[in-house]
Amino acid sequence: VPKPADWPAHIDVSGFFFLNLATDYKPPKDILQFLKSGDPPIYIGFGSITGHDSDRILEVVLEALKTTGYRALLSGFETDSDELSDNILKINNCPHDWLFQHVVAVCHHGGAGTTAAGLRAGKPTIIVPFFGDQFFWGSMVSKSGAGPASLP
Numbered sequence: 001v002p003k004p005a006d007w008p009a010h011i012d013v014s015g016f017f018f019l020n021l022a023t024d025y026k027p028p029k030d031i032l033q034f035l036k037s038g039d040p041p042i043y044i045g046f047g048s049i050t051g052h053d054s055d056r057i058l059e060v061v062l063e064a065l066k067t068t069g070y071r072a073l074l075s076g077f078e079t080d081s082d083e084l085s086d087n088i089l090k091i092n093n094c095p096h097d098w099l100f101q102h103v104v105a106v107c108h109h110g111g112a113g114t115t116a117a118g119l120r121a122g123k124p125t126i127i128v129p130f131f132g133d134q135f136f137w138g139s140m141v142s143k144s145g146a147g148p149a150s151l152p
Contacts, residue, residue, distance in 0.1 A: 001013050001140060019097075025094075025095050025098045027094065027098065030089065031073075031089065031091060031094065031099075034071075034073070034089040035102050038071055038087070039071060039104070040071075040102060040103055040104040041070070041071035041072050041073050041087075041089070041103055041104065042070050042071070042072045042073070042103060042104055042105045042106075042107055043072070043073050043075065043099060043100065043103045043105070043106045043107065043108070044061055044072050044073070044074050044075070044107045044108070045073075045074065045075030045076045045077075045107075045108050045109075045114070046076055046108060046109040046128065046130070047076055047108070047109055047111060047114070054077065054078055057077075058077050058078075061074070061077075062084075062088070065085075065087065065088060066085070069087070070087070071087045071088070072087065072088050072089075073088075073089050073090075073091050073099070073103065074088060074089070074090045074091065075090075075091050075092075075094070077090060096113070096114060096117035096118070096121075097117055097120070097121075100117055100118055100120075100121035100123055101121055103121075103123060104123070104124075105123055105124040105125070105126060106118035106121070106123045106124070106125050106126070107125075107126040107127075107128065108125075108126075108127065108128070109127070109128060109129065109130055109134055110127035110128070110129040110130075110133075110134030110135070110137040110138045110141075110150065111133075111134060111137070112133060112137060115127070115137045115140075115141065118146075119141070119144075119146055124146065124147050125141045125146050125147035126147050126148060126151065127141055127147065127150045127151070128150065128151045129150050135150065138150030
């Protein structure tokens with residue numbers, strides 16, 4: 001992100017800061033088994049945003065995965081795991097700095113932290129913004145070539 005021209009000389013854009021939560025992280029067996037059982041999956045997670053219309057969002061995501069045949073890790077969705085096909089694993093809280101090393105792409109709401117983690121991992125990033133700065137991050141990802149234009 002370039003520094004705006006109207007900012008004073010003593011203010012700079014510093015870039016992202018990272019927590020490096022994966023240092024001591026031990027992933028659950030179900031995640032490890034899923035990752036080993038096929039091609040790298042897509043990470044799909046919208047944080048707490050899915051509460052807005054979570055049933056409809058989940059329906060669209062599941063239909064897209066059914067149509068494409070891609071494997072996916074779903075984070076933050078309220079659904080019964082028994083309803084999901086074998087190419088989808090619902091996960092709970094998992095450090096992005098660990099997880100994103102193991103996925104083929106990252107699809108998320110465009111929060112600054114998730115965006116930073118996906119870019120740091122060098123993964124194609126698909127942003128589905130809901131409000132606020134998420135539209136900005138979607139624009140930045142697209143302009144940089146790290147992902148397509150944000151999905152509406």
